[in-house]
Amino acid sequence: MSIYEHFRPEETVFVDKVLEWKHAAEEYHQVKLTDFLDPREQQIVSMIVGHQGDAAFQLYGAAPSAERKRALIYPNYLMPNAEEFQIEILEIDYPSKFYTLEHRQILGAFMSLGLKREKCGDIWPQNDRAQIVVAKEVVSYIEMNLQSIGKTKVSLSPVSIDHALHIQDQWDEKSGTVSSLRLDVLLAEMFHLSRQKIQPFIKNGLVKVNWKVVEQSAYECFPGDVFSIRGHGRSKLLTVEGKTKRDKWRILYGILK
Structure with a gap:
């Protein structure tokens, strides 16, 4: 084999x-x-x-x-x-009384520097603070070039692991039935949208399976797969629990809170 x-x-x-x-x-x-x-x-x-x-x-x-x-x-x-492992945690200092930084804004600012996504680890926005985990070899470059996120002026300062924000994903578990384990069928069930509304998201490259863009509606999915639709959040296929009497798949899935 x-x-x-x-x-x-x-x-x-x-x-x-x-x-x-x-x-x-x-x-x-x-x-x-x-x-x-x-x-x-x-x-x-x-x-x-x-x-x-x-x-x-x-x-x-x-x-x-x-x-x-x-x-x-x-x-x-x-x-x-x-x-x-050559990892650094950078605290993003910004006027939190007037602005709120979101994950997508921080990631967008990082990518705008011309760096690969793979040089960035987790991004932790929490209340009036935000941190970004990066590869140590790009820290100096980021500190020199990342001076604003959106319209917000920012500065960066390294923090120790003891001061990491440690945000952990929480999944809201739900159950349902689907006619197949195709990508469009699963997403329609998980996000409570019709297949007709889901398919343009897939074809336009706005859907990821296991952090990779997938553009085939008939893509076959398996337990453990993680899905995201840009602007709609993230879900995960937890288990496939067999078939119903009407020959539909019984599934357990999670929606990221």
Whole structure:
């Protein structure tokens, strides 16, 4: 059985990278520090590198509840520490009495600097504070160039892990029935929209499955998949609990609060 049978076709390129990193650790005693990985990519690293053999891995994102994390893949005789993940938490100082910063605004400002999304970890806006987790190698560049977010003037200052905001996702669990596990059918159920309204979102690249844009309405989904529609939030297919007497799938899903 080929290892690729465990993954979707669009994941092949990343699977190949992880196989190379594992081989380098096992055969050449090399250490690989990745950029920030989304949860699906973290799962692929875990599946391929595993906890047996001559290579090992750790994931770290500045907080236990972090969604995006860097991976360190290394020979299993090493004992890496948190500093080796090269992660920095930056506090965003801004006039919070007059402005509110949202996740999308902060991410948009980061991307406008010409940096790759993979250099940015979690973004934590909370009440009148906001923090952004970044790769240490781009901190100086960000501090020099990120001077405003939208119309708001900002300044940045590093903070220790002890002062991280630690925002954790909370899912509101719901159940329902669907005629199939197609992407458009699932999203219609989860977001209480018709399939006719869902399909343009998909075709226009506004829908992500496991943090990757998917533009096929008939895309087949599986338990554990995470979905987002721009402007409508995020959902997750928790379990598929079998079929009803009317031959529909009974599902349990979560909506991000």
